Amino acid sequence: MLALLIESNREEGASENAEPVQIFWEADEKSIHQIDDGNSTKSFSFDRVFAAHETTSQLYNGIAKPLVVHTVEGYNGTIFAYGQTSSGKTFTMMGTSRTPGVIPQAVEDVFQSIKNFPEKEFLLRVSYMEIYNETVTDLLVDSWKRKPLEVREQINKNIYVADLTEELVTSSAQVLAWIRKG
Numbered sequence: 215m216l217a218l219l220i221e222s223n224r225e226e227g228a229s230e231n232a233e234p235v236q237i238f239w240e241a242d243e244k245s246i247h248q249i250d251d252g253n254s255t256k257s258f259s260f261d262r263v264f265a266a267h268e269t270t271s272q273l274y275n276g277i278a279k280p281l282v283v284h285t286v287e288g289y290n291g292t293i294f295a296y297g298q299t300s301s302g303k304t305f306t307m308m309g310t311s312r313t314p315g316v317i318p319q320a321v322e323d324v325f326q327s328i329k330n331f332p333e334k335e336f337l338l339r340v341s342y343m344e345i346y347n348e349t350v351t352d353l354l355v356d357s358w359k360r361k362p363l364e365v366r367e368q369i370n371k372n373i374y375v376a377d378l379t380e381e382l383v384t385s386s387a388q389v390l391a392w393i394r395k396g
């Protein structure tokens with residue numbers, strides 16, 4: 215699933231006498247349209263487009279929660295935020311104490327979803343790494359012990375990061391504590 219978060223390109227609360235704001239694009243729930251000289255010239259489609267007035271919780275419930283629930287059922291899942299600097303990746307993924315982001319909500323739902331399968335045993339491990347300038351760093355080891363890690367391929371073609379710390383966790387509070395440490 216590919217979703218897009220957009221900021222408004224109109225001046226919020228602009229008065230009627232203000233200079234008309236030039237519109238460069240318009241969006242609906244599933245697409246964004248480039249506007250050149252008042253005409254739509256190019257359109258890009260997404261599974262969902264979230265506008266500025268929509269909250270992180272709406273985004274989480276709309277696109278991330280189903281993935282989290284399926285992961286607990288045994289499917290692989292990835293939630294990936296991509297965008298230019300200051301576009302809101304950290305705000306959306308980590309959130310604040312008042313508006314929790316995708317990560318704390320996902321962690322909470324992993325533990326809630328596990329309760330739906332009392333007959334199954336789950337083993338949860340958390341890793342936290344940074345990829346910066348082509349260098350992979352383990353964020354769960356003390357900073358003075360950190361060294362660049364290698365990305366390797368297993369015989370079955372699975373890709374893994376060698377020597378990456380994996381901490382066993384049994385509650386959402388433990389996961390968030392590890393993330394805070396990182």
Ligand SMILES: Nc1ncnc2c1ncn2[C@@H]1O[C@H](COP(=O)(O)OP(=O)(O)OP(=O)(O)O)[C@@H](O)[C@H]1O
Pocket residue numbers: 297298299300301302303304305306
């Ligand atoms: N939806 C939002 N509502 C309110 N404030 C927001 C929103 N998205 C981002 N911000 C604010 O905008 C600023 C930049 O956001 P943020 O740090 O999340 O960007 P980023 O994409 O993670 O940037 P970088 O790539 O530089 O780390 C922050 O002060 C953040 O609180």
